[in-house]
Amino acid sequence: MFxxxxxxxxxxFNNDRELCIKRAKDKxxxxxxxxxxxxxxxxxxxxxxxxxxxxxxxxAGIHPSEVSVNLDNDMKMLEEFIDEHKVYAIGEIGLDYHYxxxxxxxxxxxxxxxxxxxxxxxxxxxxxxxxxxxxTYNILKMxxxxxxxxxxxxxxxxxxxxxxxxxxxxxxxGVVTFKNAKNAKEVAKNIAIDKLLIETDCPYLAPxxxxxxxxxxxxxxxxxxxxxxxxNEDFSYIDEQxxxxxxxxxxxxxxx
Ligand code: NI
Numbered sequence: 538m539f540x541x542x543x544x545x546x547x548x549x550f551n552n553d554r555e556l557c558i559k560r561a562k563d564k565x566x567x568x569x570x571x572x573x574x575x576x577x578x579x580x581x582x583x584x585x586x587x588x589x590x591x592x593x594x595x596x597a598g599i600h601p602s603e604v605s606v607n608l609d610n611d612m613k614m615l616e617e618f619i620d621e622h623k624v625y626a627i628g629e630i631g632l633d634y635h636y637x638x639x640x641x642x643x644x645x646x647x648x649x650x651x652x653x654x655x656x657x658x659x660x661x662x663x664x665x666x667x668x669x670x671x672x673t674y675n676i677l678k679m680x681x682x683x684x685x686x687x688x689x690x691x692x693x694x695x696x697x698x699x700x701x702x703x704x705x706x707x708x709x710x711g712v713v714t715f716k717n718a719k720n721a722k723e724v725a726k727n728i729a730i731d732k733l734l735i736e737t738d739c740p741y742l743a744p745x746x747x748x749x750x751x752x753x754x755x756x757x758x759x760x761x762x763x764x765x766x767x768x769n770e771d772f773s774y775i776d777e778q779x780x781x782x783x784x785x786x787x788x789x790x791x792x793x
Contacts, residue, residue, distance in 0.1 A: 538780060540754045542708060545557060568792075570625070570736075572595075574600035575599060576611075579615075597615060601630070601633040601648065604644055619660075631666045649679070663685060664677070678703060684704040686707075690721070690724060691720050694723045711759070713744075715745060716745075726767050730775075734783055734786070744759040
């Protein structure tokens with residue numbers, strides 16, 4: 538499996554990070570994308586990737602909950618980081634109107650500026666969108682040359698089809714294992730297998746049977762298992778196909 542969205546560099550894992558990595562590998566996780574969200578997190582993701590480059594990849598970006606009045610300075614710093622450090626994607630970026638009702642316009646400016654960076658560096662984007670699906674769609678549509686991932690997708694299957702038309706992959710996480718996750722289950726059932734990715738978003742959103750606890754990359758096993766059950770397909774088929782899709786979007790197709 539390829540965990541396309543992990544924050545294993547977070548402090549939550551300071552006491553047992555090596556064990557978490559071992560457990561992930563023991564549970565058949567082959568690759569793991571460490572997703573940045575702030576200048577500090579981008580560097581942490583990069584440093585952990587350097588420690589185990591055959592297992593990890595890393596991204597860099599400014600999350601919508603991390604925006605400030607310093608757009609120009611933040612973009613300058615981010616671009617310098619990308620120039621000096623290998624990154625495989627721009628993210629996570631996007632819009633979060635759940636936590637940020639009052640700074641929608643600033644969030645949009647950061648989002649657009651980072652989409653421009655992705656276009657310039659020809660990198661895929663990892664999109665965070667919460668309570669902002671229409672505005673997210675309208676901004677992604679402005680950048681036909683940029684492709685990427687709708688991370689932790691939980692909006693409707695109808696909207697998912699629109700993002701797929703724009704060239705985006707849909708990533709499902711632990712939420713799909715929750716009994717009441719109607720949208721995620723519907724997406725899992727209906728999506729073409731070549732558009733589907735799996736992720737943990739650890740330490741957040743642990744799947745059943747660990748719901749409410751700290752999530753970790755090894756638990757992606759339960760998400761893959763649930764999707765296989767919903768689609769009535771083999772676990773190994775979901776594993777192989779979603780891993781192949783992940784290698785394709787991150788441009789690491791030669792790496793196994
Ligand atoms: Ni995340």
